[in-house]
Amino acid sequence: MRPSFVETKNYRAFRGALDHLEGRGAEECRLIVVDGAPGLGKTTILQRWAALGSCFYLRAKDDWTTYWLMQELLEVGRMSAPHGHAARFNSCLQLLAERQRTAEMVGNQFIVVLDEADYISAKPKLMNLVRDLADVSGVCFVLVGMGRIRDNLVRFPQTASRVSQYVRFEPEDVAGVTAFLAAKCEVKVAPCLAAFVASASGGYNREIVEAIKNIERFGLRHPPSGDDGLTMRDMAGQLLLNDRKTGNPITVPGGK
CATH class of the missing domain: 1.10.8 (Helicase, Ruva Protein; domain 3)
Known part of the structure; x- marks a missing residue:
């Protein structure tokens, strides 16, 4: 099988969401939700996008805590994780700001992909952390799941209001x-x-x-x-x- 990457309609829909983000009206709308049934290529597309664009890709865990999420974010960015919640949060902001500046210098978008985000979309502390990181850093976070994220975010209107685009992956024709x-x-x-x-x-x-x-x-x-x-x-x-x-x-x- 050839290793070619296929620009499917789902890939184009995701790219369209990123393009829309560039023209967003509210500066705080820095979240994108991508969902759809298993087997539609979400992970393949988002992993490839992250790798080609030097963006961050993280896979959420069922027992993630805010402390653990920040540790993995810093590990992906090859930055040491300090002790203490405030110190770790500030290190994450520093890392995100540096990567965004680097991307902007060469005309790229820097994003953070959180795959399997169904695991965290019903957990207030984790969703508040994601919202705060996106708001303060100005970096777009893409939440990828299997259809439960939109319903779960209804419980968190402050976070739901930050969603710029919902992209649903569909079967190919x-x-x-x-x-x-x-x-x-x-x-x-x-x-x-x-x-x-x-x-x-x-x-x-x-x-x-x-x-x-x-x-x-x-x-x-x-x-x-x-x-x-x-x-x-x-x-x-x-x-x-x-x-x-x-x-x-x-x-x-x-x-x-």
Whole structure:
């Protein structure tokens, strides 16, 4: 499988939210919420964005405390974590300010991504800390979860009011799956098979990747003869992927 990064519609929606942040009206609106079901590429996209932009990526933990969150933030920035809550908070602000200045010098956006943020979105102390860090530093924090963040933030209107954009990741359509296959699959895929991958996968990135592995496994041994690429007829009866709800194998129709 090619290591190519695919600019899916979900990626473009996230980029749009960042662009909107640049033109925000209220200076305190420095939070973005990204949510959606598992398997839609949220972690892949946000990790890559953070890595390419020299931004910070942290994965929230169920038993995080404010002290622990600040420690991990400082560790990501390779800064020592002092003892004492106030000293640690001030060190975080210093780190964020330095990274933001560095990014601005080269025309980049500096953001902090908090993945698995469902774990912290119902905890007042943690959400207040995130809001304070964003407010005081002026750095955007992106909260990534699986659909509970928006509902949880209703309990914290001061934090919810800081959310500039809500981005919901959705399954890919046929066009998106076709583009995904073209970019990543080492075997050319015909439109009929691409359409079946879209249907069988439900448009979920995780299942699309599984389908690509099986297509490559078959197609590299049995290269397609036509210019359109590997067809459903070529792969009839072959395993494509496993159904995410039942775990049952999904094979390409037409086999004996």
